[in-house]
Amino acid sequence: MSSDATPDPYVDPLKFGQRMQVLRERRGMSRTVLAGLVGMSASWVKRVENGQLQAPGLDMVLRIAEALRVRDLADLTGRHDRHVDMFIGPGHPRLAAVRAAIDSYPYTADREAASAAHLQARLTRAWTARHEAPHHREVIGRLLPDLIRDAQLAVKQAERPADWRAAQALLAEVYSLSQFFVAYQPDSSLLWRVAERGLIAAQQSEDPHAVGVAAWLMAQAHRDSGPAHYDAADAVNLETLAYLEPLLPDACDDVLAIVGALQFEAGYTAARRGHTGTAWRYWDAARSVAERLPETYYHPVTSFSRAIMGAHAVTVAVELHAGPESVRQVARADAMTIPSRPRRARHRIEEARGFQLDGQPDVAIATLDKAYEAAPETIRYNGYAKRIILEESESKVTGRRRRACELAVKIGMLAA
Incomplete structure (x- = not known):
């Protein structure tokens, strides 16, 4: 390694402040931004990084880890005898089967694809199970592999343009369900594949609701990747809102709800940035949309409702x-x-x-x-x-x- 190369916090025995600086810079985050996220001053961050201050207490270490989106606390502390996954779970037992279904590209099939009505009924049951089961990952993890393969097959075998678009909308919804399972699993590249394929399928479906749901999930994927991705989250959110808002006068409840969900997500990202006024303004806009929905309405994907x-x-x-x-x-x-x-x-x-x-x-x-x-x-x-x-x-x-x-x-x- 050259003398001017960036040290690797996962290999070199760096002090706490040095590790914090390396991880902060890898996030593309300034000292001022990190300071604001943990409630301290930029000069305090600088003194910690330079070793002028000792490593802070556990509460502050955890706040720094949260702000930097550190996956394993040991990456920040250097305490490799104490690994604590901060944002990713240990990996669900059904993750391998779901991953295999997502990554497969069958070019031949010895069976006829299920009808759109049959796939939709299975999806509806899967969403219901996700909301009602306490061990919801286990339930949807068991259902997803066959759902993914059958939805892919339906797209492949669709003959008429209208049927192909309808199949793409169903496939997008299957990928949306998949993203709920994949989130916080130890395979971030799989999460991005699911999010991107879901958005592509939704766009090809030309279905406004499908597009809105896929964009909602893509914005979350960007936002949860850290401050360097907040602009991308906003871009997906705001572009999709610009596409959907002209449809609102005649929109069904589902489209109305996804607009409200996207408005809240824009406020969520603003709150992550520390932009108080913007965050509450978007929340208020989302509340106005929610008030237009029936009192008992509950969106099956985003949970948006009154x-x-x-x-x-x-x-x-x-x-x-x-x-x-x-x-x-x-x-x-x-x-x-x-x-x-x-x-x-x-x-x-x-x-x-x-x-x-x-x-x-x-x-x-x-x-x-x-x-x-x-x-x-x-x-x-x-x-x-x-x-x-x-x-x-x-x-x-x-x-x-x-x-x-x-x-x-x-x-x-x-x-x-």
């Missing part, structure tokens, strides 16, 4: 690192109105983040217990939940440490 707007408000406040506002929004939201188990668990995790920001760690742990009750597989693969549990498992308060450790055992972070 009921979800309280949960979305909690997310915006949490992403803005506004502790008191997060707790205020928690008090206004009603998690039990969210019919989807995984979405309800995700909301509980956001609530826990809010309580943690507000200095209420005991309430945060109790709220994560509720998330586990709603959907164990959601909390098991969620980096934010694991961050809180890890931090409180080292608390000096005996009762809190015990409860955090018990939850860590339940989700598989610690051995029993």
Whole structure:
């Protein structure tokens, strides 16, 4: 390695500050941006990186890891005797079968493709199972391989242009379901293949709803890749909204809902940037769309509805690192109105983040217990939940440490 080469934090025995700097620069993140995300000054970041300050405490280390989207805490700390996956789960047992179906390109088939009606009925059952089953990854992981192959075959065997476009819309929806399974799995390249193929299939279908759903998922993939991808997330979001908004006067509920979901996603990304006014402006626009939907309506993919707007408000406040506002929004939201188990668990995790920001760690742990009750597989693969549990498992308060450790055992972070 040349003397001016960038050191590798995964190989060289660097000090904490040096590792932080390398990981920050790989993200294309300035000291000012990182400082804002962790609530410190740019000069503080510089002093840590230069070794003028010692490595910060565990709470700040976890905040830095979250801001830098560090996958394994050891990559930041250098403690390779303590590996903690921050944002990716350990890998679901059915991941290999799903990956094989996604990666296969059969050129011949000895059977006739299933009808569009049959595929749609199977998809509907799969979405229902995803929302209702506590172990939803196991359920959809079992269904996905055959669904993927059958949807691909339907596109291949479609003869009329209209049938081909309809098959592409179904294939796009199958890829959307696949992305929910692949998210937070230890194969980021697979996630991108699914997101890109879903968007291509949706565009070829010329179906506005399919395009909106695929774009919603693509924007999330960009946003969750870190600050360097926020512009790409915004571009997908705003271009799709520009395409869909002229259709709103005559739109069905599903198209109306995907517009609202995209508007909220734009606000979510703005909150990640720390742009308070823009984040709440988009949330308010999404709420206006939600109010046009029937009271009992619930979008099967995005969960967009009247009921979800309280949960979305909690997310915006949490992403803005506004502790008191997060707790205020928690008090206004009603998690039990969210019919989807995984979405309800995700909301509980956001609530826990809010309580943690507000200095209420005991309430945060109790709220994560509720998330586990709603959907164990959601909390098991969620980096934010694991961050809180890890931090409180080292608390000096005996009762809190015990409860955090018990939850860590339940989700598989610690051995029993």
